[in-house]
Amino acid sequence: MRTEADIGNPACGRAASLPNDEAKVLEAKLTQMSEENRRLTEMIAYMYTNQMARHSLEGEPASPTSKKRSRESTDTSNSGDANSTKKIRTVEAEHVDVESPVSDSTCRRIKIRRVCTPIDPSDTSLVVKDGYQWRKYGQKVTRDNPSPRAYFRCAFAPSCPVKKKVQRSAENSSVLEATYEGEHNHPQPTGATELPSCATPGGPVPCSISINSSGPTITLDLTKNGGGATQPDLTKVCREVASPEFQAALVEQMARVLTGDRNFTEALAAAILRKLPDY
DNA sequence: CGCATTTGACCCGCGC
DNA sequence: GCGCGGGTCAAATGCG
Numbered sequence: 001m002r003t004e005a006d007i008g009n010p011a012c013g014r015a016a017s018l019p020n021d022e023a024k025v026l027e028a029k030l031t032q033m034s035e036e037n038r039r040l041t042e043m044i045a046y047m048y049t050n051q052m053a054r055h056s057l058e059g060e061p062a063s064p065t066s067k068k069r070s071r072e073s074t075d076t077s078n079s080g081d082a083n084s085t086k087k088i089r090t091v092e093a094e095h096v097d098v099e100s101p102v103s104d105s106t107c108r109r110i111k112i113r114r115v116c117t118p119i120d121p122s123d124t125s126l127v128v129k130d131g132y133q134w135r136k137y138g139q140k141v142t143r144d145n146p147s148p149r150a151y152f153r154c155a156f157a158p159s160c161p162v163k164k165k166v167q168r169s170a171e172n173s174s175v176l177e178a179t180y181e182g183e184h185n186h187p188q189p190t191g192a193t194e195l196p197s198c199a200t201p202g203g204p205v206p207c208s209i210s211i212n213s214s215g216p217t218i219t220l221d222l223t224k225n226g227g228g229a230t231q232p233d234l235t236k237v238c239r240e241v242a243s244p245e246f247q248a249a250l251v252e253q254m255a256r257v258l259t260g261d262r263n264f265t266e267a268l269a270a271a272i273l274r275k276l277p278d279y
Numbered sequence: 280c281g282c283a284t285t286t287g288a289c290c291c292g293c294g295c
Numbered sequence: 296g297c298g299c300g301g302g303t304c305a306a307a308t309g310c311g
Binding site (some may be wrong): 137138140142143149151167 | 299300301302304305306
Binding site (some may be wrong): 007135137138139155 | 283284285286
């Protein structure tokens with residue numbers, strides 16, 4: 001962000017060659033604009049922070065460790081074969097690290113990630129293909145959502161602590177919300193980058209949209225599907241990009257990047273100066 | 280027959 | 296202390 005001192009620095013512009021009165025008027029205008037710029041930047045930062053905080057709260061009503069059961073730690077009996085042909089094909093809607101509020105002396109961070117995947121509303125299977133092999137160990141109907149919630153454990157490595165909860169969105173039954181808890185302590189199964197045949201008609205698209213500490217990003221994987229995304233895939237990608245959530249996140253990210261770019265703010269200030277009357 | 284999934288029972292934390 | 300609700304277990308069941 002360009003500071004008021006920077007913009008008002010006579011060495012930076014033509015103000016030095018102006019009469020005193022004009023220079024002072026311009027300086028006042030610049031000061032006003034700089035102040036407004038600063039307020040807007042603060043507002044954007046505030047909104048962004050609020051959004052991220054809201055996501056983390058909505059995404060996980062309770063800490064995964066807050067209800068730890070003593071017997072849970074003993075469950076390492078799961079085993080499974082490497083999943084030969086799976087690939088990440090999900091729309092990553094949220095990506096938040098949550099500090100466990102439990103007064104755990106180890107104070108370890110549990111990574112919680114929410115992934116939304118568009119599905120066919122008529123598809124009742126709670127399966128999200130993400131490249132890992134999962135073993136379902138439970139299903140429950142929760143109070144806030146008529147759709148059942150499925151519980152999965154990573155079945156690839158017996159000691160992998162990652163769990164996954166999958167449930168249809170309460171607002172939109174064509175969206176599957178998967179909540180991942182923890183991080184895999186093993187590499188993704190070999191061959192996971194290979195595409196399986198698309199089992200679900202409304203399956204996830206080969207793109208990922210993520211919001212993390214560096215802001216929202218979108219990645220289109222056009223190298224898959226035998227050399228390129230199919231037309232339906234591209235249509236889905238376009239639908240995702242056109243969603244209000246993504247666009248809002250995109251606008252915020254752009255604002256953040258632009259206001260943080262010194263070159264941009266300088267160019268903007270210069271452009272505004274040129275548009276000022278008597279200039 | 281072995282493995283994965285289903286599903287009812289149970290455990291445990293939280294709020295009242 | 297009790298009830299509620301989310302999360303997990305484990306026996307039953309289904310499937311290849």
